[in-house]
Amino acid sequence: MYKKVLLAADGSDHSIRAASHAAKVAKIDQGKIDIVYAVDGKTSKEDVLHGLDKYQVKKERKEKLKPIIDVIEAADLECETHFVHGEPGPSIVDFANNNDYDCVVVGSRGLNKVQTMILGSVSHKIAKRVHCPVLIVK
Numbered sequence: 001m002y003k004k005v006l007l008a009a010d011g012s013d014h015s016i017r018a019a020s021h022a023a024k025v026a027k028i029d030q031g032k033i034d035i036v037y038a039v040d041g042k043t044s045k046e047d048v049l050h051g052l053d054k055y056q057v058k059k060e061r062k063e064k065l066k067p068i069i070d071v072i073e074a075a076d077l078e079c080e081t082h083f084v085h086g087e088p089g090p091s092i093v094d095f096a097n098n099n100d101y102d103c104v105v106v107g108s109r110g111l112n113k114v115q116t117m118i119l120g121s122v123s124h125k126i127a128k129r130v131h132c133p134v135l136i137v138k
Helices: 014-027 041-049 054-074 089-100 115-121 121-127
Strands: 004-007 032-039 076-087 103-107 134-136
Touching: 004 014, 004 089, 014 032, 014 054, 014 103, 014 121, 014 134, 032 089, 032 103, 041 054, 076 089, 089 103, 089 121, 103 121, 121 134
Parallel strands: 004 032, 004 103, 032 076, 103 134
Antiparallel strands: none
């Protein structure tokens, strides 16, 4: 049923809880979980201003996702990490719709609470626009 699951994650506590639920969903049919992390323009600019090279940036982003990867690996499931660039909501939606997922799992809140209040939540944008079932974890 859910052999190919996409987990939208940003390293927040909500995305760690979402990882736990994604693992439960994928475990039913021994599926695979892809983790997608969206890098917006502000984050990219900050990385450049801090003088980080692209290898260091990638290493730091993977480190932020380590607790999420640990949850998935503890469930004895395969996972792969993908980085997309752009505004998180639309970038994740495009990635999900272009890669034929059976289900998308996302936390109800992420790291950027100000953006959520002004622009609407990433989880809401994903639920509205992705072409497959979406599980939003509180």
